[in-house]
Amino acid sequence: MKNTQIKYRRMKSLIALLALLVILPASASSIALSNTKQDTVIIELNNNSKIVIITKSRDDLASLENYDINQMVKDLNNQLSDSVEYMEIKDGKAYVNEDDEVEMKDWKINDDEVRIKLGGVEVDVDTDEMDRWDEDDWEDRKKVTYEADRVDKxxxxxxxxxxxxxxxxxxxxxxxxxxxxxxxxxxxxxxxxxxxxxxxxxxxxxxxxxxxxxxxxxxxxxxxxxxxxxxxxxxxxxxxxxxxxxxxxxxxxxxxxxxxxxxxxxxxxxxxSIESGGIRIKKYSRxxxxxxxxxxxxxxxxxxxxxxxxxxxxxxxxxxxxxxxxxxxxxxxxxxxxxxxxxxxxxxxxxxxxxxxxxxxxxxxxxxxxxxxxxxxxx
CATH class of the missing domain: 2.40.160 (Porin)
Incomplete structure (x- = not known):
């Protein structure tokens, strides 16, 4: 889903979206598929929230089956705050369903990891995973770029x-x-x-x-x-x-x-945010x-x-x-x-x-x- 842009107006809608995506068949009281436009699919949820999917063709729509939407939404939930209005996801390969799929973690430092913080860059290194890391892992890195208005005390x-x-x-x-x-x-x-x-x-x-x-x-x-x-x-x-x-x-x-x-x-x-194997990099720009x-x-x-x-x-x-x-x-x-x-x-x-x-x-x-x-x- 390269170059996909997702806009969120309120965090309440996102929370409801997360819950309903997991139990969508049971909890969505009405799901309407709009066929008025061949390149647009609208999924309406029972709390006035919507999922809008825009594709160029039916083939592109069918290719969505290859992507782990649940994992994508979970990652977005970990990153978003109440005031985030815009997020851009680059490199859709990060969410392709594969047998050896790697989950994006919440960036909590573990006992066997090293964290380096300098200015607006934070680097976490898992030494155990680094032993198995090679340059091909970098090609399959996960990258999420977004703007946040959250102000921590x-x-x-x-x-x-x-x-x-x-x-x-x-x-x-x-x-x-x-x-x-x-x-x-x-x-x-x-x-x-x-x-x-x-x-x-x-x-x-x-x-x-x-x-x-x-x-x-x-x-x-x-x-x-x-x-x-x-x-x-x-x-x-x-x-x-x-x-x-x-x-x-x-x-x-x-x-x-x-x-x-x-x-x-x-x-x-x-x-x-970038993750590749045992390396996790988070860069903040004011x-x-x-x-x-x-x-x-x-x-x-x-x-x-x-x-x-x-x-x-x-x-x-x-x-x-x-x-x-x-x-x-x-x-x-x-x-x-x-x-x-x-x-x-x-x-x-x-x-x-x-x-x-x-x-x-x-x-x-x-x-x-x-x-x-x-x-x-x-x-």
Whole structure:
């Protein structure tokens, strides 16, 4: 039944349809076959619900005997919610009656299975079935694509922030000739986040959770070494004979975030389910436009410097772990904006990277106040 499209107006009609399909001969009080059109068959049920079958010829109608309609309806019932108005089934081979028919399960994880969730993709792997899986199984995969308006009170997902970071001095990036000027490309920001999404009402959601992230500040001039001095963080030129190739400061934090989000699609999602042997894949794609601004707070759990250089033709590196006068606590503002499957973020720390009067000495001879900033994409 390739390219079949099924529209559902109300869940009540679907529930009645499921019950009556199973005991159709006994429970349908009146079944009328409309012969007014050769390519249309209408089955009327006793609760004002109908099954409409549209075919191009009588031969196509007869071919329906090869399909497991009961299994198809059961699968739809497992996937649908009260507000689903449209569902499309692709690859009708998934429902052909065969001796070795495989039932589509409810995607409940078993003890011998592995589940991986990343962003909008969920993968279940049954290791026992995978031992018997081959590439021919993929040709007979089951695929269901549909749009759902269901809004769960709270959903959980794991995502990854990947982007770039820098720091600002008095609202501007440090001058290019400054020892602590940051090289934008290569100063990576990475965050691993466990996030919950709670529906408040209407288009308003709250995204909240915890995670771990890493700042990597890579110096524009790799000949400077980042060192902890007696009174402040220092950026000193490498000794003669050492030609720097990379110099960076890395700090890791554990964070809590809280971001109110306006989702104008009101949680609407496109969902694609694929099953083949021991592999089950479920992909979620958000719909419409959304944005939000919130806050975060974090605590530093580690920091180190790394200096790579060449000396007498040999490559070498020095790595040192310390606190480097970094603030233990950080807090700031987070903005998120998304369109369908794309999600962007930006973070701005409201406090300084280094403790008061411990920042690097600037051109005016004062301790520079540096604020961390990062931006990128959420996967």
């Amino acid at each position: 709270t959903t959980h997902h794991f995502n990854v922030d990947i982007g770039l970071n820098n720091w600002l001095e008095d609202g501007s990036f440090p001058a290019g000739n400054s020892p602590y000027s940051i090289k934008s490309f290569g100063s990576w920001y990475v965050g691993l986040n466990s996030t919950n999404r709670t529906w408040v009402g209407g288009p308003l959601f709250l995204e909240w959770g915890v995670g771990i992230n890493w700042y990597n500040w890579k110096l524009e001039d790799p000949d400077y070494i980042i060192q902890e001095g007696a009174n402040e963080i220092e950026f000193n030129l490498a000794p003669a004979g050492q030609n720097g190739t990379k110099s960076k400061l890395t700090a890791s934090y554990i964070n809590a975030t809280f971001v109110p989000m306006f989702d104008f699609s009101r949680g609407r999602r496109k969902i694609t 719909k419409g436009f959304r944005f939000g601004i919130g806050g975060y707070a974090g605590y530093r759990i580690g920091s180190h410097t790394k200096f790579k250089y060449k000396e007498d033709g040999d490559r070498d590196k020095d790595k040192e772990s310390d606190n480097f006068f970094l603030e233990n606590f950080r807090y700031g503002l987070r903005a998120q904006i998304g369109w369908k499957g794309v999600e962007l973020f930006a973070n701005y720390d409201l406090n300084d990277v280094f403790t008061s009067n411990r920042g690097p000495i600037n051109a005016d001879g004062n301790n520079a106040s540096l604020s961390a900033i990062s931006f990128g994409i959420t996967l």
